[in-house]
Amino acid sequence: MSIDYAGFRRELEAFARSACPPEIRAVVAAGQKITKREYQAWQKILNAKGWGAPGWPQEVGGTGWDIRQRLIFEEVMAENDCPPLYHHGLGHIGPVIIRFGTSEQKARFLPRILDGSDWWCQGYSEPGSGSDLASLSTSARREGDEWVVNGQKIWTSHAHEASMIYMLVRTSKEAKKQEGISLLLVPMDTRGITVRPIRTIDGWHHLNEVFFDEVRVPADHLVGEVGKGWTCAKYLLERERLPPANVARLELMRRQIDRLVEDATRAAGARRDFSGLHHKLLLCEADVQGVRVMMAQATDDLIHQRPLGVQPSVIKMTCADVAQRLTTIALDAVGPDAAHRFLADVDVDADLDAQEAEEASDATWIQNYMFTRARTIAGGTSEVQRNVVANELLGA
Numbered sequence: 001m002s003i004d005y006a007g008f009r010r011e012l013e014a015f016a017r018s019a020c021p022p023e024i025r026a027v028v029a030a031g032q033k034i035t036k037r038e039y040q041a042w043q044k045i046l047n048a049k050g051w052g053a054p055g056w057p058q059e060v061g062g063t064g065w066d067i068r069q070r071l072i073f074e075e076v077m078a079e080n081d082c083p084p085l086y087h088h089g090l091g092h093i094g095p096v097i098i099r100f101g102t103s104e105q106k107a108r109f110l111p112r113i114l115d116g117s118d119w120w121c122q123g124y125s126e127p128g129s130g131s132d133l134a135s136l137s138t139s140a141r142r143e144g145d146e147w148v149v150n151g152q153k154i155w156t157s158h159a160h161e162a163s164m165i166y167m168l169v170r171t172s173k174e175a176k177k178q179e180g181i182s183l184l185l186v187p188m189d190t191r192g193i194t195v196r197p198i199r200t201i202d203g204w205h206h207l208n209e210v211f212f213d214e215v216r217v218p219a220d221h222l223v224g225e226v227g228k229g230w231t232c233a234k235y236l237l238e239r240e241r242l243p244p245a246n247v248a249r250l251e252l253m254r255r256q257i258d259r260l261v262e263d264a265t266r267a268a269g270a271r272r273d274f275s276g277l278h279h280k281l282l283l284c285e286a287d288v289q290g291v292r293v294m295m296a297q298a299t300d301d302l303i304h305q306r307p308l309g310v311q312p313s314v315i316k317m318t319c320a321d322v323a324q325r326l327t328t329i330a331l332d333a334v335g336p337d338a339a340h341r342f343l344a345d346v347d348v349d350a351d352l353d354a355q356e357a358e359e360a361s362d363a364t365w366i367q368n369y370m371f372t373r374a375r376t377i378a379g380g381t382s383e384v385q386r387n388v389v390a391n392e393l394l395g396a
Protein backbone atom coordinates (compact mmCIF):
# COMPACT_ATOMS: atom_id res chain seq x y z
CA MET A 1 0.00 0.00 0.00
CA SER A 2 1.46 3.38 -0.98
CA ILE A 3 1.83 6.02 1.74
CA ASP A 4 0.09 9.40 1.42
CA TYR A 5 3.08 11.52 2.46
CA ALA A 6 1.26 14.83 1.99
CA GLY A 7 -1.62 13.67 4.22
CA PHE A 8 0.92 12.37 6.73
CA ARG A 9 2.58 15.80 6.81
CA ARG A 10 -0.76 17.53 7.41
CA GLU A 11 -1.59 15.19 10.29
CA LEU A 12 1.78 15.91 11.89
CA GLU A 13 1.37 19.65 11.43
CA ALA A 14 -2.03 19.68 13.12
CA PHE A 15 -0.67 17.62 16.00
CA ALA A 16 2.46 19.73 16.48
CA ARG A 17 0.41 22.94 16.65
CA SER A 18 -2.21 21.63 19.04
CA ALA A 19 -0.26 19.23 21.27
CA CYS A 20 3.05 20.93 21.99
CA PRO A 21 2.65 23.32 24.96
CA PRO A 22 3.11 26.99 23.94
CA GLU A 23 5.66 27.63 26.70
CA ILE A 24 7.88 24.85 25.32
CA ARG A 25 7.49 26.09 21.74
CA ALA A 26 8.48 29.59 22.92
CA VAL A 27 11.76 28.26 24.33
CA VAL A 28 12.58 26.45 21.08
CA ALA A 29 11.55 29.46 18.95
CA ALA A 30 13.82 31.77 20.95
CA GLY A 31 16.79 29.44 20.40
CA GLN A 32 17.17 28.97 24.15
CA LYS A 33 18.46 25.84 25.81
CA ILE A 34 15.77 23.19 26.21
CA THR A 35 15.69 21.75 29.72
CA LYS A 36 15.31 18.12 30.72
CA ARG A 37 11.82 18.91 32.09
CA GLU A 38 10.77 20.30 28.69
CA TYR A 39 12.24 17.39 26.75
CA GLN A 40 10.53 14.91 29.07
CA ALA A 41 7.16 16.66 28.93
CA TRP A 42 7.22 16.59 25.11
CA GLN A 43 8.38 12.98 25.04
CA LYS A 44 5.43 11.93 27.22
CA ILE A 45 3.01 13.71 24.86
CA LEU A 46 4.55 12.04 21.81
CA ASN A 47 4.54 8.65 23.49
CA ALA A 48 0.88 8.97 24.48
CA LYS A 49 0.14 9.58 20.79
CA GLY A 50 2.15 6.48 19.82
CA TRP A 51 4.90 8.58 18.22
CA GLY A 52 7.46 8.28 21.02
CA ALA A 53 10.09 6.56 18.85
CA PRO A 54 9.82 7.49 15.15
CA GLY A 55 13.00 5.57 14.31
CA TRP A 56 12.16 2.28 16.06
CA PRO A 57 10.33 -0.77 14.70
CA GLN A 58 6.74 -1.33 15.83
CA GLU A 59 7.46 -4.53 17.78
CA VAL A 60 9.45 -2.54 20.38
CA GLY A 61 7.02 0.37 20.62
CA GLY A 62 8.23 2.44 17.66
CA THR A 63 6.15 3.84 14.82
CA GLY A 64 7.62 1.61 12.13
CA TRP A 65 7.73 4.65 9.81
CA ASP A 66 9.90 4.53 6.73
CA ILE A 67 12.86 6.89 6.35
CA ARG A 68 10.86 9.46 4.38
CA GLN A 69 8.18 9.60 7.08
CA ARG A 70 10.86 10.01 9.74
CA LEU A 71 12.36 12.87 7.82
CA ILE A 72 8.97 14.54 7.41
CA PHE A 73 8.36 14.08 11.14
CA GLU A 74 11.64 15.83 12.00
CA GLU A 75 10.95 18.62 9.52
CA VAL A 76 7.40 19.32 10.70
CA MET A 77 8.34 19.24 14.38
CA ALA A 78 11.25 21.61 13.82
CA GLU A 79 9.17 23.98 11.65
CA ASN A 80 6.62 24.16 14.47
CA ASP A 81 9.14 24.77 17.24
CA CYS A 82 8.73 21.40 18.93
CA PRO A 83 11.85 20.14 20.75
CA PRO A 84 14.01 17.65 18.85
CA LEU A 85 13.91 14.10 20.21
CA TYR A 86 16.36 13.61 23.07
CA HIS A 87 19.05 11.73 21.18
CA HIS A 88 21.00 9.77 23.81
CA GLY A 89 18.11 7.42 24.55
CA LEU A 90 15.99 7.35 21.41
CA GLY A 91 18.66 7.87 18.79
CA HIS A 92 21.76 6.30 20.35
CA ILE A 93 21.46 3.52 22.92
CA GLY A 94 17.86 2.56 22.05
CA PRO A 95 18.75 1.35 18.53
CA VAL A 96 21.85 -0.43 19.90
CA ILE A 97 19.73 -2.33 22.45
CA ILE A 98 17.22 -3.15 19.69
CA ARG A 99 20.01 -4.48 17.46
CA PHE A 100 22.34 -6.19 19.99
CA GLY A 101 20.39 -6.47 23.27
CA THR A 102 18.77 -9.53 24.85
CA SER A 103 14.99 -9.75 25.10
CA GLU A 104 15.31 -9.00 28.86
CA GLN A 105 17.35 -5.88 28.13
CA LYS A 106 14.77 -4.74 25.55
CA ALA A 107 11.89 -5.30 27.98
CA ARG A 108 13.68 -3.55 30.77
CA PHE A 109 15.24 -0.50 29.13
CA LEU A 110 13.24 0.41 26.00
CA PRO A 111 9.88 1.29 27.61
CA ARG A 112 11.61 3.69 29.99
CA ILE A 113 13.26 5.47 27.05
CA LEU A 114 9.92 5.64 25.25
CA ASP A 115 8.01 7.25 28.11
CA GLY A 116 10.89 9.55 29.03
CA SER A 117 11.41 8.16 32.52
CA ASP A 118 15.07 7.26 31.87
CA TRP A 119 17.47 9.98 30.79
CA TRP A 120 20.67 8.57 29.30
CA CYS A 121 24.16 9.92 28.88
CA GLN A 122 27.10 8.67 26.83
CA GLY A 123 30.32 7.53 28.53
CA TYR A 124 32.73 7.14 25.63
CA SER A 125 35.44 9.83 25.89
CA GLU A 126 38.18 9.73 28.49
CA PRO A 127 41.11 11.99 29.25
CA GLY A 128 43.52 10.99 26.45
CA SER A 129 40.93 8.95 24.53
CA GLY A 130 38.67 11.09 22.37
CA SER A 131 39.49 10.92 18.67
CA ASP A 132 41.46 7.75 19.38
CA LEU A 133 38.54 6.25 21.30
CA ALA A 134 39.77 2.66 21.08
CA SER A 135 42.67 3.54 23.37
CA LEU A 136 40.24 3.95 26.31
CA SER A 137 41.33 2.51 29.65
CA THR A 138 38.33 2.56 32.02
CA SER A 139 38.26 -1.09 33.05
CA ALA A 140 35.68 -3.69 34.03
CA ARG A 141 36.71 -6.94 35.69
CA ARG A 142 34.32 -9.83 36.18
CA GLU A 143 33.57 -10.93 39.77
CA GLY A 144 30.82 -13.53 40.03
CA ASP A 145 27.61 -12.09 38.60
CA GLU A 146 28.97 -8.57 38.40
CA TRP A 147 31.33 -6.34 36.47
CA VAL A 148 33.45 -4.05 38.64
CA VAL A 149 34.23 -0.75 36.91
CA ASN A 150 37.14 1.61 37.62
CA GLY A 151 38.24 4.69 35.70
CA GLN A 152 37.12 8.05 34.41
CA LYS A 153 34.97 9.48 31.61
CA ILE A 154 35.05 13.10 30.50
CA TRP A 155 32.94 15.58 28.49
CA THR A 156 29.89 13.54 29.49
CA SER A 157 26.91 15.64 28.38
CA HIS A 158 23.99 15.71 30.86
CA ALA A 159 25.59 13.17 33.25
CA HIS A 160 24.52 15.35 36.20
CA GLU A 161 20.85 14.86 35.32
CA ALA A 162 21.01 11.38 33.77
CA SER A 163 19.58 8.26 35.41
CA MET A 164 21.56 5.88 33.16
CA ILE A 165 24.92 5.89 31.37
CA TYR A 166 25.93 3.65 28.48
CA MET A 167 29.66 3.29 28.60
CA LEU A 168 32.59 1.66 26.88
CA VAL A 169 34.89 -0.26 29.19
CA ARG A 170 38.01 -2.34 28.68
CA THR A 171 37.33 -5.94 29.61
CA SER A 172 40.56 -7.33 28.19
CA LYS A 173 44.04 -5.89 27.71
CA GLU A 174 45.34 -8.83 25.77
CA ALA A 175 43.36 -8.46 22.59
CA LYS A 176 43.84 -5.88 19.81
CA LYS A 177 42.70 -2.58 21.34
CA GLN A 178 39.30 -2.53 19.54
CA GLU A 179 38.59 -6.10 20.56
CA GLY A 180 38.99 -5.77 24.33
CA ILE A 181 36.15 -3.27 24.68
CA SER A 182 32.61 -3.95 25.98
CA LEU A 183 29.45 -1.86 26.29
CA LEU A 184 27.82 -1.60 29.73
CA LEU A 185 24.50 -0.04 30.83
CA VAL A 186 24.91 1.47 34.28
CA PRO A 187 22.41 3.20 36.60
CA MET A 188 23.88 6.56 37.60
CA ASP A 189 22.87 6.12 41.25
CA THR A 190 25.16 3.08 41.64
CA ARG A 191 27.56 3.39 44.56
CA GLY A 192 31.05 4.54 43.53
CA ILE A 193 29.99 6.94 40.73
CA THR A 194 30.94 10.60 41.19
CA VAL A 195 29.89 13.34 38.76
CA ARG A 196 31.85 16.59 38.66
CA PRO A 197 30.71 19.55 36.52
CA ILE A 198 32.87 21.11 33.81
CA ARG A 199 32.03 24.78 33.46
CA THR A 200 32.01 26.03 29.88
CA ILE A 201 32.24 29.55 28.44
CA ASP A 202 28.57 29.56 27.39
CA GLY A 203 27.51 29.62 31.04
CA TRP A 204 25.35 26.52 30.65
CA HIS A 205 26.10 23.39 32.63
CA HIS A 206 26.02 20.48 30.24
CA LEU A 207 29.43 18.81 30.48
CA ASN A 208 30.84 16.66 33.27
CA GLU A 209 33.59 14.36 34.40
CA VAL A 210 32.37 11.01 35.70
CA PHE A 211 34.50 8.90 38.03
CA PHE A 212 34.03 5.17 38.67
CA ASP A 213 35.47 3.68 41.84
CA GLU A 214 34.77 -0.05 42.27
CA VAL A 215 31.33 0.36 40.68
CA ARG A 216 29.43 -2.95 40.68
CA VAL A 217 27.22 -3.59 37.66
CA PRO A 218 25.04 -6.70 37.16
CA ALA A 219 26.62 -8.96 34.51
CA ASP A 220 23.42 -8.94 32.45
CA HIS A 221 23.86 -5.19 31.85
CA LEU A 222 26.53 -5.90 29.22
CA VAL A 223 25.18 -5.45 25.67
CA GLY A 224 26.18 -7.94 22.96
CA GLU A 225 29.21 -10.14 23.40
CA VAL A 226 32.03 -9.53 25.88
CA GLY A 227 34.87 -7.78 24.06
CA LYS A 228 32.70 -6.85 21.05
CA GLY A 229 31.54 -3.46 22.32
CA TRP A 230 33.42 -1.71 19.51
CA THR A 231 30.90 -3.10 17.03
CA CYS A 232 28.05 -1.58 19.11
CA ALA A 233 29.96 1.70 19.47
CA LYS A 234 30.50 1.98 15.71
CA TYR A 235 26.87 1.10 14.99
CA LEU A 236 25.84 3.90 17.35
CA LEU A 237 28.24 6.48 15.90
CA GLU A 238 27.20 5.69 12.32
CA ARG A 239 23.52 6.19 13.20
CA GLU A 240 24.31 9.42 15.04
CA ARG A 241 25.15 11.04 11.71
CA LEU A 242 22.33 9.68 9.56
CA PRO A 243 20.09 12.32 7.91
CA PRO A 244 17.10 12.43 10.33
CA ALA A 245 19.46 13.41 13.14
CA ASN A 246 20.43 16.68 11.44
CA VAL A 247 17.06 17.97 10.31
CA ALA A 248 16.31 19.89 13.52
CA ARG A 249 19.74 21.54 13.45
CA LEU A 250 19.29 22.58 9.86
CA GLU A 251 15.89 24.06 10.59
CA LEU A 252 17.36 25.91 13.58
CA MET A 253 19.99 27.44 11.32
CA ARG A 254 17.41 28.42 8.73
CA ARG A 255 15.47 30.13 11.55
CA GLN A 256 18.59 31.86 12.78
CA ILE A 257 19.20 33.25 9.31
CA ASP A 258 15.59 34.49 9.15
CA ARG A 259 15.88 36.07 12.58
CA LEU A 260 19.11 37.83 11.70
CA VAL A 261 17.67 39.12 8.43
CA GLU A 262 14.55 40.27 10.30
CA ASP A 263 16.67 42.01 12.93
CA ALA A 264 18.68 43.65 10.19
CA THR A 265 15.57 45.03 8.53
CA ARG A 266 14.00 46.14 11.79
CA ALA A 267 17.18 47.74 12.98
CA ALA A 268 17.86 49.79 9.82
CA GLY A 269 18.90 53.18 11.14
CA ALA A 270 18.47 51.97 14.72
CA ARG A 271 21.11 51.03 17.24
CA ARG A 272 22.38 48.05 15.28
CA ASP A 273 24.37 48.30 12.11
CA PHE A 274 24.11 45.25 9.91
CA SER A 275 25.75 46.73 6.84
CA GLY A 276 28.39 44.30 5.67
CA LEU A 277 26.77 41.30 7.33
CA HIS A 278 24.19 40.54 4.64
CA HIS A 279 26.57 38.89 2.22
CA LYS A 280 27.90 36.66 5.00
CA LEU A 281 24.35 35.61 5.80
CA LEU A 282 23.75 34.80 2.14
CA LEU A 283 26.82 32.56 2.10
CA CYS A 284 25.50 30.74 5.18
CA GLU A 285 22.12 30.37 3.52
CA ALA A 286 23.79 28.89 0.43
CA ASP A 287 25.61 26.34 2.60
CA VAL A 288 22.40 25.42 4.43
CA GLN A 289 20.76 24.81 1.05
CA GLY A 290 23.77 22.72 0.03
CA VAL A 291 23.41 20.54 3.13
CA ARG A 292 19.70 20.16 2.40
CA VAL A 293 20.54 18.83 -1.07
CA MET A 294 23.10 16.45 0.36
CA MET A 295 20.64 15.21 2.98
CA ALA A 296 18.06 14.56 0.28
CA GLN A 297 20.69 12.57 -1.62
CA ALA A 298 21.72 10.66 1.52
CA THR A 299 18.08 9.92 2.31
CA ASP A 300 17.59 8.53 -1.17
CA ASP A 301 20.69 6.39 -0.68
CA LEU A 302 19.28 5.09 2.61
CA ILE A 303 15.94 4.27 0.98
CA HIS A 304 17.69 2.32 -1.75
CA GLN A 305 20.22 0.83 0.67
CA ARG A 306 23.20 2.34 -1.11
CA PRO A 307 26.34 3.12 0.97
CA LEU A 308 26.39 6.68 2.31
CA GLY A 309 30.12 7.16 1.78
CA VAL A 310 31.43 10.47 3.08
CA GLN A 311 28.06 12.24 3.18
CA PRO A 312 27.47 11.98 6.97
CA SER A 313 30.94 13.38 7.68
CA VAL A 314 30.50 16.26 5.22
CA ILE A 315 27.03 17.07 6.59
CA LYS A 316 28.33 17.04 10.17
CA MET A 317 31.32 19.27 9.33
CA THR A 318 29.30 21.75 7.29
CA CYS A 319 26.55 22.05 9.91
CA ALA A 320 29.15 22.73 12.61
CA ASP A 321 30.92 25.27 10.42
CA VAL A 322 27.73 27.15 9.46
CA ALA A 323 26.51 27.16 13.09
CA GLN A 324 29.76 28.84 14.10
CA ARG A 325 29.66 31.35 11.24
CA LEU A 326 26.03 32.26 11.91
CA THR A 327 26.53 32.91 15.59
CA THR A 328 29.66 34.92 14.75
CA ILE A 329 27.53 37.12 12.49
CA ALA A 330 25.02 37.47 15.34
CA LEU A 331 27.81 38.44 17.71
CA ASP A 332 28.96 41.14 15.27
CA ALA A 333 25.37 42.29 15.00
CA VAL A 334 24.58 42.56 18.70
CA GLY A 335 27.85 44.37 19.33
CA PRO A 336 30.27 44.68 22.21
CA ASP A 337 27.80 46.30 24.65
CA ALA A 338 25.64 43.21 24.63
CA ALA A 339 28.68 41.04 25.17
CA HIS A 340 29.65 43.12 28.20
CA ARG A 341 26.13 42.84 29.58
CA PHE A 342 26.24 39.07 29.10
CA LEU A 343 29.57 38.80 30.87
CA ALA A 344 28.15 40.94 33.68
CA ASP A 345 25.53 38.20 34.07
CA VAL A 346 22.42 40.00 32.83
CA ASP A 347 19.16 38.53 34.14
CA VAL A 348 17.42 36.92 31.16
CA ASP A 349 14.31 35.68 32.99
CA ALA A 350 10.64 36.10 32.05
CA ASP A 351 8.36 39.21 32.26
CA LEU A 352 10.66 41.52 30.39
CA ASP A 353 9.87 44.91 28.91
CA ALA A 354 10.81 45.60 25.28
CA GLN A 355 14.38 46.66 25.95
CA GLU A 356 14.98 43.83 28.40
CA ALA A 357 13.55 41.37 25.89
CA GLU A 358 16.00 42.62 23.28
CA GLU A 359 18.82 42.25 25.76
CA ALA A 360 17.68 38.73 26.59
CA SER A 361 17.63 37.91 22.89
CA ASP A 362 21.16 39.33 22.58
CA ALA A 363 22.27 37.20 25.51
CA THR A 364 20.83 34.08 23.83
CA TRP A 365 22.83 34.89 20.69
CA ILE A 366 25.99 35.32 22.73
CA GLN A 367 25.42 32.07 24.60
CA ASN A 368 24.83 30.33 21.30
CA TYR A 369 28.01 31.87 19.93
CA MET A 370 29.95 30.48 22.90
CA PHE A 371 28.18 27.11 22.72
CA THR A 372 28.77 26.58 19.01
CA ARG A 373 32.56 26.83 19.48
CA ALA A 374 32.31 23.22 20.67
CA ARG A 375 30.39 22.03 17.61
CA THR A 376 33.57 21.33 15.61
CA ILE A 377 34.74 19.06 18.47
CA ALA A 378 31.66 17.27 19.83
CA GLY A 379 30.69 14.00 18.14
CA GLY A 380 34.04 13.70 16.29
CA THR A 381 36.24 16.69 15.46
CA SER A 382 36.23 18.38 12.06
CA GLU A 383 39.88 17.44 11.55
CA VAL A 384 39.05 13.77 12.06
CA GLN A 385 36.04 14.07 9.73
CA ARG A 386 38.35 15.55 7.08
CA ASN A 387 40.61 12.53 7.51
CA VAL A 388 37.59 10.29 6.92
CA VAL A 389 36.74 12.20 3.73
CA ALA A 390 40.34 12.15 2.52
CA ASN A 391 40.73 8.44 3.21
CA GLU A 392 37.53 7.64 1.37
CA LEU A 393 38.06 9.91 -1.63
CA LEU A 394 41.82 9.78 -2.01
CA GLY A 395 42.36 6.31 -0.62
CA ALA A 396 45.04 7.69 1.71
Ligand SMILES: Cc1cc2nc3c(=O)[nH]c(=O)nc-3n(C[C@H](O)[C@H](O)[C@H](O)COP(=O)(O)OP(=O)(O)OC[C@H]3O[C@@H](n4cnc5c(N)ncnc54)[C@H](O)[C@@H]3O)c2cc1C
Binding pocket: 121, 122, 123, 124, 125, 126, 128, 129, 130, 131, 132, 154, 155, 156, 157, 158, 207, 374, 375, 377, 378, 379, 380, 381, 382, 383, 384, 387
Ligand atom coordinates in the same frame (compact mmCIF):
# COMPACT_ATOMS: atom_id res chain seq x y z
C1 LIG B 1 30.09 19.91 23.73
C2 LIG B 1 30.69 18.54 23.78
C3 LIG B 1 29.90 17.48 24.17
C4 LIG B 1 30.45 16.19 24.26
N1 LIG B 1 29.65 15.18 24.73
C5 LIG B 1 30.19 13.96 24.90
C6 LIG B 1 29.43 12.93 25.50
O1 LIG B 1 28.25 13.11 25.86
N2 LIG B 1 30.03 11.71 25.68
C7 LIG B 1 31.31 11.46 25.30
O2 LIG B 1 31.76 10.35 25.46
N3 LIG B 1 32.07 12.43 24.73
C8 LIG B 1 31.55 13.68 24.55
N4 LIG B 1 32.32 14.69 24.02
C9 LIG B 1 33.73 14.42 23.72
C10 LIG B 1 34.07 14.45 22.25
O3 LIG B 1 33.58 13.29 21.60
C11 LIG B 1 35.59 14.58 22.16
O4 LIG B 1 35.93 15.83 22.71
C12 LIG B 1 36.10 14.49 20.74
O5 LIG B 1 35.92 13.19 20.24
C13 LIG B 1 37.57 14.89 20.63
O6 LIG B 1 38.34 14.17 21.54
P1 LIG B 1 39.35 14.90 22.53
O7 LIG B 1 38.61 15.99 23.24
O8 LIG B 1 40.01 13.86 23.36
O9 LIG B 1 40.39 15.62 21.62
P2 LIG B 1 41.67 14.90 20.88
O10 LIG B 1 41.24 13.64 20.23
O11 LIG B 1 42.79 14.82 21.86
O12 LIG B 1 41.98 15.98 19.79
C14 LIG B 1 42.74 17.18 20.07
C15 LIG B 1 42.97 17.89 18.73
O13 LIG B 1 43.77 17.03 17.87
C16 LIG B 1 43.09 16.82 16.65
N5 LIG B 1 43.32 15.45 16.19
C17 LIG B 1 43.20 14.31 16.91
N6 LIG B 1 43.48 13.25 16.15
C18 LIG B 1 43.76 13.71 14.92
C19 LIG B 1 44.10 13.08 13.68
N7 LIG B 1 44.21 11.75 13.57
N8 LIG B 1 44.31 13.89 12.60
C20 LIG B 1 44.18 15.23 12.70
N9 LIG B 1 43.88 15.88 13.85
C21 LIG B 1 43.67 15.13 14.94
C22 LIG B 1 41.62 17.04 16.95
O14 LIG B 1 40.89 17.40 15.81
C23 LIG B 1 41.68 18.16 17.97
O15 LIG B 1 41.79 19.40 17.32
C24 LIG B 1 31.80 15.97 23.92
C25 LIG B 1 32.60 17.05 23.52
C26 LIG B 1 32.06 18.31 23.47
C27 LIG B 1 32.96 19.45 23.06
